[in-house]
Each structure stands twice: as structure tokens, then as C-alpha cells.
Amino acid sequence: MYRTHNNGALRAENINETVTLAGWVQKSRDKGFMIWVDLRDRYGITQLIFDEERTPKAVMDLAKTMGREFVIQVTGKVIERESKNPKMPTGDVELLVEKLEILNEAKTPPFTIEDATDGGEDLRMKYRYLDIRRNPVKEKLIFRHKVSIAVRNYLSEQGFIEVETPYLIKSTPEGARDFVVPSRMNEGQFYALPQSPQTFKQLLMVGGMDKYFQIVKCFRDEDLRADRQPEFTQIDCEMAFVEQEDILNIFEGLTKHLLKEVVGFEIESFPRMTYDEAMAKYGNDKPDIRFGMEFGELNAVAQHKDFNVFNSAELVVGIAVPGGASYTRKEIDKLIDWVKRPQVGALGMVYVKCNEDGSFKSSVDKFYDQEDLAKWAEATGAQPGDLICVLSGETSKTRAQLSALRMELATQLGLRKSDEFAPLWVVDFPLLEWDEETERYHAMHHPFTSPKPGQMELLDTKPGEVKANAYDLVLNGNEIGGGSIRIHDKEIQSKMFDYLGFTKEEAQAQFGFLMDAFQYGAPPHGGLAFGLDRLVAILGGQETIRDFIAFPKNNAGRDVMIDAPAKIDAAQLEELNLKITL
Numbered sequence: 001m002y003r004t005h006n007n008g009a010l011r012a013e014n015i016n017e018t019v020t021l022a023g024w025v026q027k028s029r030d031k032g033f034m035i036w037v038d039l040r041d042r043y044g045i046t047q048l049i050f051d052e053e054r055t056p057k058a059v060m061d062l063a064k065t066m067g068r069e070f071v072i073q074v075t076g077k078v079i080e081r082e083s084k085n086p087k088m089p090t091g092d093v094e095l096l097v098e099k100l101e102i103l104n105e106a107k108t109p110p111f112t113i114e115d116a117t118d119g120g121e122d123l124r125m126k127y128r129y130l131d132i133r134r135n136p137v138k139e140k141l142i143f144r145h146k147v148s149i150a151v152r153n154y155l156s157e158q159g160f161i162e163v164e165t166p167y168l169i170k171s172t173p174e175g176a177r178d179f180v181v182p183s184r185m186n187e188g189q190f191y192a193l194p195q196s197p198q199t200f201k202q203l204l205m206v207g208g209m210d211k212y213f214q215i216v217k218c219f220r221d222e223d224l225r226a227d228r229q230p231e232f233t234q235i236d237c238e239m240a241f242v243e244q245e246d247i248l249n250i251f252e253g254l255t256k257h258l259l260k261e262v263v264g265f266e267i268e269s270f271p272r273m274t275y276d277e278a279m280a281k282y283g284n285d286k287p288d289i290r291f292g293m294e295f296g297e298l299n300a301v302a303q304h305k306d307f308n309v310f311n312s313a314e315l316v317v318g319i320a321v322p323g324g325a326s327y328t329r330k331e332i333d334k335l336i337d338w339v340k341r342p343q344v345g346a347l348g349m350v351y352v353k354c355n356e357d358g359s360f361k362s363s364v365d366k367f368y369d370q371e372d373l374a375k376w377a378e379a380t381g382a383q384p385g386d387l388i389c390v391l392s393g394e395t396s397k398t399r400a401q402l403s404a405l406r407m408e409l410a411t412q413l414g415l416r417k418s419d420e421f422a423p424l425w426v427v428d429f430p431l432l433e434w435d436e437e438t439e440r441y442h443a444m445h446h447p448f449t450s451p452k453p454g455q456m457e458l459l460d461t462k463p464g465e466v467k468a469n470a471y472d473l474v475l476n477g478n479e480i481g482g483g484s485i486r487i488h489d490k491e492i493q494s495k496m497f498d499y500l501g502f503t504k505e506e507a508q509a510q511f512g513f514l515m516d517a518f519q520y521g522a523p524p525h526g527g528l529a530f531g532l533d534r535l536v537a538i539l540g541g542q543e544t545i546r547d548f549i550a551f552p553k554n555n556a557g558r559d560v561m562i563d564a565p566a567k568i569d570a571a572q573l574e575e576l577n578l579k580i581t582l
């Protein structure tokens with residue numbers, strides 16, 4: 001037996017027991033006649049003591065050869081510590097070592113294996129296996145496990161069946177590029193890795209599976225934005241014989257269960273908001289509603305004077321910053337510079353200080369009197385003491401800019417508290433989205449999403465206005481899940497592919513299998529998928545997903561530990577019938 005106890009187990013009750021422990025040498029203090037070692041494993045730390053008078057000489061000598069991160073096994077007697085450490089669960093006792101075996105030596109680690117390490121991100125990723133020994137990373141992985149188990153238990157109890165779907169498939173468009181895998185046995189042909197199991201889960205519904213889920217890897221070859229991973233995990237779900245309302249209820253239940261089980265947070269029910277409302281109130285389809293600062297549209301109260309910037313704008317819109325009236329000129333200039341950064345892209349910002357005495361002082365006093373500004377305050381909900389920040393221009397750009405400013409200010413003001421949770425359903429998404437680059441409409445969610453009843457006809461006349469039976473679950477300003485009620489009728493699906501610019505042949509070649517299946521009694525169905533990595537990170541009170549993934553890729557999509565992607569040798573290429581000149 002390698003160990004009788006783990007390193008987090010021993011307590012005062014164990015005093016006088018002879019035990020065997022194993023683990024890594026966290027650190028040792030050698031006083032010559034006495035050596036103290038912190039022995040670490042996944043469960044904690046136990047202090048070992050080697051004492052010239054009580055430990056055999058050979059063991060004492062061997063102990064002196066140990067360095068950090070050596071793997072050792074020790075046997076000895078549990079004794080009471082002279083100076084107890086109340087901060088450690090094992091802090092009442094120590095192990096007086098009688099036997100020591102060095103199971104493996106270790107090179108000096110490239111960074112300290114401590115909660116606060118001196119290792120930078122790159123180094124930690126290169127030696128991720130050492131990083132995982134550190135508490136903060138280890139605990140995040142354990143936390144992730146808890147979330148996954150809670151998901152499985154909950155869904156299983158609700159009658160969902162976890163079914164695995166294949167990874168070597170044919171392309172399913174979810175708005176990204178596919179990773180492809182060459183097929184050796186089928187010359188010149190390629191599999192695609194799933195961007196999601198979308199078509200398979202729909203086929204499971206045709207197969208009568210009724211309630212499906214899967215915790216599943218998905219692959220998307222996107223230009224990497226910060227905190228995106230080319231492979232990520234979804235909690236993928238689908239149900240048959242349901243309407244949107246059923247889906248929202250079931251997965252609201254799951255999310256509530258997770259909030260309660262995992263972080264002890266209880267909430268009655270999740271608010272709902274239409275996409276249009278979210279865009280108008282927050283300039284964003286995934287608003288953070290942990291705080292207010294809702295948009296106030298000012299067109300009606302700001303476009304009647306000689307201020308041309310506003311008069312020529314499609315949208316004039318402001319937010320009230322709590323307590324912002326006390327900002328100095330310098331602080332306000334900083335905000336103006338912030339919105340003018342290329343990443344935000346505003347041309348400028350108008351502001352109004354709402355003084356405590358009820359008067360206003362604005363950057364456009366030349367054009368607007370106190371009465372005008374009072375209307376602005378009313379529209380933005382500004383109170384005495386607040387600062388109104390106003391942006392103007394083309395609607396969608398201006399909303400995006402003000403939304404960015406709103407988030408920035410909330411961060412500065414400490415309004416985005418990591419232990420607060422504000423879930424929200426955003427519903428009635430547009431079916432289509434105009435793509436500037438290709439100058440055509442794309443499915444906003446994916447091509448399998450059904451339009452709202454009665455809206456199919458609008459597709460010919462006002463495609464941009466067609467709403468879908470599509471919904472997102474937002475948590476603290478992040479989209480943590482999204483889904484839709486699907487098309488289950490072959491004709492409608494085929495028409496949808498037409499609208500999206502697929503030729504009949506393309507649609508048949510790519511999705512013939514799905515449309516064929518729809519002819520054999522496809523039930524009405526719908527579902528959604530949660531992004532597990534982000535969900536776990538938010539529940540864990542963090543914004544970045546990387547530490548919740550055991551072996552993440554860096555921003556260039558590389559695994560720097562195993563050095564992937566990598567070239568493959570000529571023989572392997574030949575076998576795959578790939579003719580690449582390297």
C-alpha cells in the first residue's frame with residue numbers, strides 16, 4: 001500500500017498512529033539536527049519531521065538529499081505539533097519519520113508551486129502539469145468536475161439521456177470554419193470536426209430519443225479572440241414535443257440548480273427580455289444586468305436645437321453614471337479618450353453633470369438650456385450627483401460604443417461583483433443577420449432555426465425583420481447558452497437553405513441526410529447548448545476560462561506544452577494522399 005492516508009487527512013485523533021504517506025516535497029527547512037518538510041498531494045499538506053535523535057541516521061542522511069518536488073513515501077508516527085498551525089486542517093499534528101523512500105527525483109521546477117507563483121503565463125502553460133499542482137488551478141478543475149456532475153445528475157433525473165455523437169463528421173455550419181481531418185481510406189476526402197453536434201441531436205429526435213444531452217467537445221476554427229478556445233465544451237441538449245416555453249423552463253431549472261448547488265445562490269425566476277429591448281436598453285444582446293445604467297434615448301429631446309452633431313445622428317443615446325457629477329475635468333477627459341480609442345471608435349462624447357442642487361452643467365451648454373437637460377436626465381434616469389454620458393451616430397455602432405462605455409464604467413465603479421449572479425433570457429432573436437463582407441443574409445443562430453410562426457412570409461419582403469424562435473441565456477453579461485426551436489419540415493428547411501443562398505445541389509449535398517430524415521416522421525423539436533467552460537468560469541467568479549481547462553491552448557491556438565500543431569512527416573502525408581510541399 002503506497003499510503004494509508006492522504007496529506008489532508010491527519011488530525012489530533014490520529015496521534016500515536018503509525019501511518020504511511022506519499023506525495024511531493026513542497027518545501028523543506030533543514031536545521032541540521034532537524035528537518036521539516038511540507039509534504040503535498042491533491043488533498044493537502046502534512047508536516048513531516050526528521051529528527052536526529054529520533055529518526056534513523058540513514059533516513060536522516062537521505063532526507064538531506066531531497067529537493068523541491070521530489071516524490072517520496074514516508075512511514076512514521078503521528079505526533080502532536082509543538083507549535084500548532086490553526087490555518088492548516090492538519091496543523092495540530094506532524095509525522096515523525098522513521099522510513100523514507102524517494103520514489104522519484106525532480107528537477108528544480110521552473111516556477112514556484114505556490115498559490116501565488118512567480119511563473120508567467122507562458123511558462124505555466126509550457127509546464128502545465130506543474131501548474132496543475134498549484135491550489136488555484138487544481139481547485140478550478142475540481143470545481144469544473146462538480147459542475148459537470150451536477151449537470152449530469154440534474155438532467156438525468158429529468159429524464160435526459162446522454163448520447164455520444166461522432167467527432168469525425170461532415171461540416172455543420174455554426175458560423176465558423178471547420179477543422180478538417182483527411183481520410184486515409186477515402187482518398188481526397190475529409191472529415192470535419194463538429195462545430196457542434198447540431199444535426200446529430202436533431203437526428204436523435206427523429207430517432208425518438210426525446211430528451212438528449214451530452215457534455216461534448218466542439219471545434220471551431222475561428223480567429224482567436226482573447227479567451228476563446230478552438231476546442232471547447234458544450235452541454236448540448238435537445239428535446240422533442242416541446243415549445244420554446246418548455247425549453248426555457250427546463251434549462252432555467254438546470255441553471256437554478258447549478259447556482260444553488262455549486263455556489264449557494266438562490267433566485268426565484270429569470271427575467272426575460274426581447275432581443276430588440278436588450279439592444280435598445282443596453283446596446284447589447286447579452287446585457288449585464290447586475291447593475292442599472294440603462295440607455296436613455298435622447299433623439300426626441302436633443303434634436304430640436306442647432307447642435308448638428310445630434311441633429312444629423314440616427315441615434316442620440318445616454319447613460320447616467322451614478323455619482324459621476326463629482327468627476328474632475330481630467331477624469332471626464334479620460335472617459336472621452338477612452339470612447340475615442342479605435343477599439344471603441346466614438347468620435348466624441350457629450351456629458352452633463354447633474355449637480356446636487358438640481359442644476360445641470362453640460363459640455364453643450366451653448367445649445368441646450370436647463371429645461372432641455374432636465375429632459376435628458378429624465379430619459380436616462382439620472383439623479384442629482386450623476387453624470388450623463390451621451391453618444392450619437394449610426395444606431396448599431398452608437399449602441400455598441402455606449403455599451404462598451406457602460407461596461408467599462410461599471411467595472412471602474414465596482415458594480416460587476418463576482419459573487420452576484422444575474423441571469424437573463426434574451427428571446428425573439430432575428431432569424432437573419434446581414435453580413436457586410438459577403439453582402440448577404442446569414443442565419444443568426446444557424447440554418448436549422450425556425451422563424452416565429454407566421455413570419456416565414458416576411459422572408460421575401462423584409463428578411464431582416466423576421467424573428468426566430470431563438471433564445472440565449474445570459475449570465476453576468478456573458479452568453480452562456482443559446483438555442484432555438486428547429487425546423488422539422490423538409491420543405492421549410494429546404495426553403496431556408498434557398499434563402500441562405502445554398503443552391504439545391506449544395507443543400508442536398510451538405511444536408512440531404514437531414515432533410516431526408518425529416519420525411520420519416522420528424523417530431524417538433526428544439527434545444528440549446530451551454531458553453532461549459534464559460535459557465536464554470538462565471539460560477540467560479542472569474543472572467544477567464546483558461547484556468548478551468550486542464551490543457552488550454554494559447555491565443556495563437558497552440559498547445560505550447562506538447563507543441564501542437566506540428567508538421568507531420570512526408571511518409572504520413574503520403575499515406576494520407578496529401579501532396580503538400582513543405
Ligand code: ASP
Pocket residue numbers: 174195196197198237482483484527528529
Ligand atoms: N448548436 C447550437 C450552438 O452550438 C446550440 C443549439 O442551437 O442548440 O450554438
